[in-house]
Amino acid sequence: MIKFTIVTLFREAIEPYLKTSMMWKATEKGLAEFNFVNLRDFGLGPHKSVDDTPYGGGDGMLLRCEPVFDAIESVKKEDKSAKVILPTPVGQTWNQKLAKSMAARQSKSSIAKCQHYIILCPHYEGYDERILTIVDYKISLGKYILTGGELPALIIIDSVVRLIPGVLGGSESAIIESFSDGDNLEYPQYTRPEDFRGMKVPEVLLSGNHGEIAKWRKEHSGKANLI
Numbered sequence: 001m002i003k004f005t006i007v008t009l010f011r012e013a014i015e016p017y018l019k020t021s022m023m024w025k026a027t028e029k030g031l032a033e034f035n036f037v038n039l040r041d042f043g044l045g046p047h048k049s050v051d052d053t054p055y056g057g058g059d060g061m062l063l064r065c066e067p068v069f070d071a072i073e074s075v076k077k078e079d080k081s082a083k084v085i086l087p088t089p090v091g092q093t094w095n096q097k098l099a100k101s102m103a104a105r106q107s108k109s110s111i112a113k114c115q116h117y118i119i120l121c122p123h124y125e126g127y128d129e130r131i132l133t134i135v136d137y138k139i140s141l142g143k144y145i146l147t148g149g150e151l152p153a154l155i156i157i158d159s160v161v162r163l164i165p166g167v168l169g170g171s172e173s174a175i176i177e178s179f180s181d182g183d184n185l186e187y188p189q190y191t192r193p194e195d196f197r198g199m200k201v202p203e204v205l206l207s208g209n210h211g212e213i214a215k216w217r218k219e220h221s222g223k224a225n226l227i
Contacts (some may be wrong), residue, residue, distance in 0.1 A: 001115075004032070007068070012043075014154055031132045051063055066121075082116040083118065086120050094156065099163060102160045121150050157204050
């Protein structure tokens with residue numbers, strides 16, 4: 001089993017997705033578990049504040065160290081081996097290879113114990129730099145900025161959990177898809193009808209000749225073109 005504990009101010013932005021489709025299937029099969037920690041529960045003062053203005057001036061607010069450290073430490077009291085993930089622009093760019101690596105670690109550890117990741121969802125303008133001292137994996141989704149860490153958390157979770165054996169339908173579903181081998185692109189695929197508005201399925205795919213089909217698929221697989 002793989003476990004994700006999500007530290008967030010906005011549980012309602014994440015939870016519905018984790019209760020649908022393949023994520024729901026993973027939990028029902030006992031292959032994944034999703035838990036939440038409300039960062040506000042560790043806020044300071046009567047208003048449970050979790051942010052403050054930056055030293056040196058500037059716009060926006062920053063997540064404070066105290067509530068973040070306390071929230072993560074509350075999880076680590078139950079599982080000291082849990083690793084902390086932070087979605088951040090300064091992190092390593094997320095890709096299929098990293099997702100496979102995390103899923104593989106889960107598979108190797110499943111005999112002994114559950115692999116556990118804590119995902120901290122930052123918000124506001126950013127976070128106090130000292131928070132990085134308790135982060136194991138700094139992950140960037142690319143050179144753009146989002147409002148908070150909830151969407152990156154979902155992307156990381158989905159891309160890892162779907163690779164766990166038993167989550168997807170076919171045994172090779174995750175093997176042949178795009179980016180399963182670096183920058184490869186999966187071959188084109190078709191389903192019924194054979195002829196839709198004059199657009200026909202390639203004859204070779206209707207032939208039943210598995211050798212020719214494999215050859216066609218190999219020829220029509222490609223490499224991703226980076227912009």
